Amino acid sequence: MATRVLMVFDLPYSVPPDYDFAAEFADPDGSYTENDVYQALLESGYEVRRLSLFDDVRPLLDAVRDFKPEVIFNLCETYNNATHWDKNVIATMELLDVPVTGASSSAVFLCNDKGLCKKILRFHRVRTPRFHTFYRGHKVWLPKLLKLPCIIKPLTEEASRGISQASIVDDEAGFLARIKMIQERMTLDAIAEEYIEGRELYVSVIGDRALRTLPAREMTFGDMAEDEPRIATYKAKWDEKYRKRWGISNHDARPIEPELQKRIDEVCKRAYRALNLRSYARFDLRVTAGGNVYVIEPNANPCIARDDELAQSALKAGIAYSSLIRKVVNQALRQKG
Structure with a gap:
């Protein structure tokens, strides 16, 4: 049956x-x-x-x-x-x-709160950008521990909503103004993170007890000016005309040195366990020229469409789409035990 x-x-x-x-x-x-x-x-x-x-x-x-x-x-x-x-x-x-x-409801709650999530990851020795959260109704200032440039984001939004090139600020006036915009115009709390220069990688993890990292995907910014911050803004992710104009594309990651690949796998698995994730998740990473791996965002229940990052990474690993969906179902069924 x-x-x-x-x-x-x-x-x-x-x-x-x-x-x-x-x-x-x-x-x-x-x-x-x-x-x-x-x-x-x-x-x-x-x-x-x-x-x-x-x-x-x-x-x-x-x-x-x-x-x-x-x-x-x-x-x-x-x-x-x-x-x-x-x-x-x-x-x-x-x-x-x-x-x-x-993911469970508690894991989704953790991943949706960028500040709380980063506190947990840092406790578990997972490298994230230094950050500070700014809640509405409280004082806003530039903390001495944060080094400019910073990226200012809504604290709990997803899919890069509220993130644009204007989110990168390199002086105190811009820092305060961007936080004010998010708090007053978007009526949301804000988080400020140090901007990390490096490769933009997306690494998916599947599993519950035994974890498997899938081949990385990468976003590249082909035609953007060298002095422009290369970040995954809302337009860079979702506006096809904007992506075509600036030569932005998502594809299988360019070659990664074996030692760095090992470090990426270890970081993603540790983050997955620290946040008590299960079934499948995707991590947005920044990897610096010196080989430091930063978790920028965890994505619980990321898009699982056939042409999206997770399924494409699975295909690269030899997992057909229907097999991926069966794995997800079977992992859920094991919850009965």
Whole structure:
């Protein structure tokens, strides 16, 4: 009898219980990740039911009661169009006592708070940029321990939202102004980090008890001026016209020396365990010319679309997409033990 998988994802609107998602799954700019995972689950012989959430969790409760899934494949990134509620959706799933793919609600909470996450990583001897958090309603100043230039980011946003070339500041006035902008215009807390010059690498890790690091991917900034800070801004990640204009591309990493590769693998595995991650995750790294490896961001439940970084790294390691999806399901099923 086929394993029953409830595939749960988010949409920015409500749909009726018998909705077929045909339009969303056919849209290359719409639910392409969900379509990739759905097709892979079907290819693997699972019995799959799809469920979208918007602003009501009752359909999830009803689906678990009626379908009785053996595993929930979680692809929810927002709830009621708010990214910070993703952890709450996972926590609701955990209350239902059904194994859930991807990171736990507590791990997602940690990874979404850049300051708290960096404190934990530094405690576990994982190198991160020096930083300081600035909460709304408190004094803002340039700490003496931070060396300019710095990059100023929203404390809890994801996918590089709120990050642009203007996020890099090299004087006190710019430092204070950027924090003020995030706090007042975006109504968010802010974090300031020292800017690390180096290669931008993305390293995925899969596993729970036994961990495996996948071949690195790299973002390169081909046509940007040498004196421009080369950072993964929102536009550099998501704006195709901007990427084409500046020759920005993501690809298999350029050759990495064996000793450095060993160091990268060790850093990513230590960070994965320190944050109590499971199933799959991706680390955004900066590697300096001197070989120092900095964890810039951990990504719990990163995009798992066929053409995105994690799946492409898996393919480079000889793991076909359908095999990757089966691994994720099997890891969740092991939670029963």
